[in-house]
Amino acid sequence: MLVIPCPFCGPREEVEFACGGEAGPPRPADPGALDDAAWTAWLWGRVNRKGPQVETWWHQAGCGRWFLVARDTRDDRVLAAWPIGAPAPAGLGLAEPGP
Amino acid sequence: MRQPFRLATGGRIDRSRPIEVRLDGERLQGFQGDTLASAILARGIRLVGRSFKRHRPRGILTAGPEEPNALLRVERGPGRVDPNARATLVELVPGLSASTQNAWPSLRHDLAGLFDRAAAFLPAGFYYKTFFRPGWAWYRLFEPAIRRLAGLGRAPETADPDRYLHRHVHCDLLVVGGGPAGLRAAGLAARAGARVILADERPAPGGGLLDTGTAGPRIEGLPAAAWLERLLGELEGAGELVRLSRTTVEALHPSGHALLLERVADHLQEPDPRLPRERLWQVRPRAVLLATGRLERPLLFPDNDRPGILLAGAARAYLAGQAVLVGRDLVVAAFDDSAYAAALELAAAGARVHALVDPRGEPGPLAGAAEAAGLRLLSRWAPVGSEGGPGLRAVRLAPLDRTGRPDGRRERTIPCDALLVAGGWTPAVQLWAQAGGGLAWDPAAAAFLPTRGPSWLRIAGAAAGARTLAEALAQADRATAELLAGLGLAPPPAEPLPAIEEPVPAPSTPPWALPETWRRDPKSTFVDFQNDVSVADIELAVREGFALPEHAKRWTTAGMATDQGKTSAPATLALLAAAAGRPIEELAPTTMRPPWTPVSFGALAGVHRGDLFRPIRTAPLHAWAAARGAVFEDVGNWKRPTAFPRPGESLEAAAAREARAVRTGVGLFDASTLGAFDVQGPDAATFLDRIWTIDVAGLPVGRCRYGLVLKDDGTVLDDGVVCRLAPNRFLLSTTTGGAARLYAWLERWAQTEWPNLRVWITPVAEGRAVIAVQGPRSRLLLRRAASGVDLSPEAFPHMAWRDGKIAGVAARIFRVSFTGETAFELHVPASRAEEVIDTLLRLGPDLEPTPYGLEAMHLLRLEKGYILVGHETDGTVTPRDLGLERLLAPGKDFVGKRSLDLAEHRRPDRPRLVGLLPLDPTALPAVGGQLVERAEPGAPPLGRVSSAGRSPTLGRTIALGLVRGDRARPGERLTVFAADRPPLEVELCAPCFLDPEGVRLRG
């Protein structure tokens, strides 16, 4: 079981959280302007990276806040966590999020 | 004394405390300090089980957790039953009763042993090939028969009365293994100020040193046992050190999280009711040192599985620990020096060693001692077979030529009652690998040794490949210093390593190095004892194309079951490599997963069983409903009334009566379990407009609107009513089952996608109760209790809300209906709910207000064709599939909208919601049944039945279903096909059976 460092509460057991999956690029402002291929690429396309990956997590049984977590998918190491809208900590070896 | 193999002195047993237990109903004597295995060996019993597939007789092989053969069913009283208990770990306590498994009718006369004669027909992959088709034969015929004959113990049938607890702790350093390396490391770290937990699987500290005797190392001039005592004395007061014995580290995750299983009570001579049976520790250490030791390997030769053939190290352990000789007349096979020590120690204890064979040309440092002790050493000899039935009576030995080929003409058969085998050592690297540590094949050790691992993890001692005690202690010192530095703790004051007298072992010959010794009968040369996998099976796997370790494991089952290949893993890999003609370096060991040894379900469940298994939620009117004879059902964690049957009335009759009452009079329904969310803020309307399919921005204050919530792929997630309380404030009334999911959904969009919207979402269901008053006389009834609100249809139309008082209690009243009748929902404080509903009952005896339950509610909504999320939707259904295009507001974007325009969602054969009328109006279509053209094999499915019921209003059965859109024409006839039901013809119609114009609703 992981320990997730909630940026608002501090480190807590994984059971308090729900993982929202890989953080993709923002939802297109005008989905109607996209053709089927571009829309479904945003909708379904995920990188599923082997290595550090940015994910959304929800502190469901805690503060109720969604935030971002960098987790290394090779060894489950949680590298950092930060609030939505804040810049990702430097030096995590993160690729650009999303497809 | 009926313990012919017990010595009069020695061992760590308490001869003043004799214990009697039962084995297969017969009396078995031992002492405190015995295990079941040592007591069995002391009694001279050899046969302890039949093997998994071929039912070959098997005996005790090891003295530890790796035991593949001696799996017994152990009972400690009613309900206290462990199948597959390893006899080597079960400590003897009074009242214990053990029985052998997997034999019928008895261990000695096992009829299924005939399987072994048919071994030629039971090669690896036999089940896969033979029973692949037809499926029904597998499930009805073969599988039950095979499960009776093959397999391990039976699961207990009664509830386990024992208690199991969980404990969560943090520490600086977790040391795994209580051998010399672990003890040394724990002492150093504790003295350096670290908070240390030392977890040791064994009952007493000392690890492998406990298994040595006169041929073991002398430390500081002391025998191992005496030095250990001194070391343990020094550990007392060595700082913050928690020492756990009988505690197995079952899992070490890459995050550092460790799972420890402590066996608290099974060994107690007097049960202590205050103690749990087992305790599961969840430890979060900052650093971990593994000193997990090593496991000895058996040898490969025909009939190498005969009872009486034991590991040399196990023979030493039974002598040192319980003063038991595993045999009186021994042959010893030394592919490793461990066997020399065993031969010397057992000979000194009175056993006769008839031959000591060593395939190696250059015997090791103990050869001289062996010859000095008068042991007959046969250099360049090896075992090539065994005889007996079922216990060992003789071993066949042959000299080897320079290529390792046995010379059959010079073969000798030596009578004996035990053969001690030493095939070298496998470092116990399972936890290392679980945590993400690397492994590489080391040719000198003929084993996979640790390479690089996580920064917080080190491994030392025999587990890291140390061959001597001195090397193990030096490794422990180094690893501890590195971990302490990582923790920011000052390294411990230098402590000199003790002076140790011990022989440096000569390189061993791996068991798989002499293939000619088993060439005569590879089918009876066993690699994996627990799964009956022979050398021939491994070779067959390679011929069949399963040459990679992970594939071969699945195909042969080598490395599976309770021992997870602890004694077989390297041999399996080496044989695979040899059969495939590849160097073993190129093969990776199969993935090592938790747990290290079997863990009881009780320990995993902890206190979360019975009433504590999951929470039970009850609505504010639960007690009220119970007092009125409600029968409850589980809906998620909720208990909800199914119906309120009168004495002697069936549930079905009660539901029909309740539904009729709603259609003709007035019904009362507890809808408090519905989700309720208060959404407010300047951007609340904008936010809800993006989430709901309907026009929210245009909704006037005082009005409600029903709509859908979609996922962005266009499928229905939930449905519910949006009520505008104020320009910037809304109340959402949503489904019971979807409430938690919807809350997560709302928060997720608000926080992650649109954090700039000023909107706050609050779940408000907990504090309020919802009483639905439904039926043509609902207004009549409410008028008698209401004040401060005009209930007339003109002032209070359908889909509006008003504030008022009911029975003097402040209520928010909503005109929403899930029955198709004129209806009011009263939202009142939960604490006043009983008062309100009792007043309604009291004020309207002439109107016969009728409490109704879920079953009537389902019938009523079914008559109207109202969808129920989870019945008509299944995660693949869009609003268009449901015929709910009218709920898709034009001129705005909402989540899911774009996907509805995808070509896939516009296909004419998308499912479509329809009504279904059985041609036989008394027959009930099976929910989940497939809709087909004709009930015949291979008929393509055209849809499914989603809801069905007996409509009391229409006096017939009705159903809803989803049918391929190009076949969903009213009047079309299809057949409902469901397992174990006669085919049922239905006619399609519009999905609304009553009042399609909604006249009753707006009344």
Ligand SMILES: [Zn+2]
């Ligand atoms: Zn938090």
